[in-house]
């Protein structure tokens with residue numbers, strides 16, 4: 001499977017075929033298609049490609065590059081190509097077209113005549129290098145690279161609740177214990193660390209400071225000497241990560257004076273302070289992962305397509321955006337956000353969709369009040385986006401099962417084949433909390449997921465769940481679970 005998918009759009013492609021072929025000659029990282037007709041171009045799903053090489057003149061098709069720009073928009077970066085660049089004419093032609101297409105992402109230019117010179121290989125190498133760098137940056141492509149048949153290993157942690165007085169006495173070594181076990185005994189390479197929320201006890205800055213210190217140590221052990229280690233830590237907030245004092249500001253009236261006064265209001269002022277309840281989490285997640293979405297995303301929900309070259313897409317779901325002191329169990333994802341998620345480009349259904357949330361669906365279809373309140377809406381969105389795997393926490397127990405994405409489907413054990421209209425759900429236990437804070441009979445621990453791939457596509461998911469206790473880490477009851485995807 002090629003890493004970069006390129007479309008060449010040229011009304012005289014057959015006459016210039018050899019020049020375009022020279023660009024990608026002998027480099028298996030690129031797969032290239034061309035458009036024979038304008039109608040072929042119009043049928044393209046642009047967001048499924050990494051770059052479009054577009055001829056500056058499309059006269060033989062009776063259209064202009066402005067017509068092409070109007071269709072491409074911001075969905076895919078464009079390199080403009082021409083056989084005879086003219087400093088004045090070509091540039092003014094391009095400038096005029098770009099002035100009417102503000103959203104087009106012009107990433108570079110290609111002078112095709114250079115590819116006919118004796119030194120064409122140097123030019124081709126330069127063009128490919130530029131394509132690699134720009135595409136990687138524009139797609140926020142992660143640096144992690146694996147062979148097409150290599151498995152992806154995910155360490156799934158949840159609910160450490162740093163700062164909680166209910167920490168288990170033996171959890172003070174939890175991070176070292178996990179790292180030692182994975183490195184020295186399992187001897188596997190971890191590619192991603194997923195933390196499904198409730199990182200802290202009460203969303204306070206000093207608790208997040210402790211979380212950073214402990215999690216950085218763990219990540220530096222498991223993702224050593226890798227410049228991209230931060231981008232491979234994926235996390236979502238939980239209800240314990242909400243700072244209720246900040247979220248409740250709309251319910252309090254302040255009067256500045258000497259001394260000032262504070263009194264509660266009977267109704268919210270509706271000034272929108274609720275979102276500040278997650279401000280400390282934003283800062284923490286930004287520091288730990290360096291992902292700008294933690295600063296920029298309004299609702300802290302986005303698609304992480306940095307690893308689409310590995311055949312996977314992570315969908316980061318914030319299930320606590322509506323949690324406040326007057327609605328502490330309003331675990332849901334706004335329907336407008338879900339609608340946008342379904343619509344949002346890039347749309348590439350061949351990717352293996354992994355949703356990450358703190359809350360999940362009920363265990364058996366009967367809501368306990370601790371589940372996602374609007375699961376019916378969420379599962380409909382999962383159907384549309386073809387999400388196959390949901391990782392979550394909150395329940396302080398380990399679960400792997402198959403959850404139906406429609407009312408008439410049935411919950412079933414996590415084995416065999418995942419069918420269309422189903423999602424595999426994996427809940428991780430708490431890593432740190434004591435037995436009074438856990439489901440009866442469930443221990444502390446963590447999950448290790450193995451996504452087996454063939455030709456770059458995920459074919460199966462295996463979940464190995466391990467217990468942390470006063471014994472040596474060991475398999476939890478029922479583990480491992482294995483589900484075939486295709």
Ligand SMILES: [Fe+2]
Pocket residue numbers: 198238239240358393394395
């Ligand atoms: Fe929780």
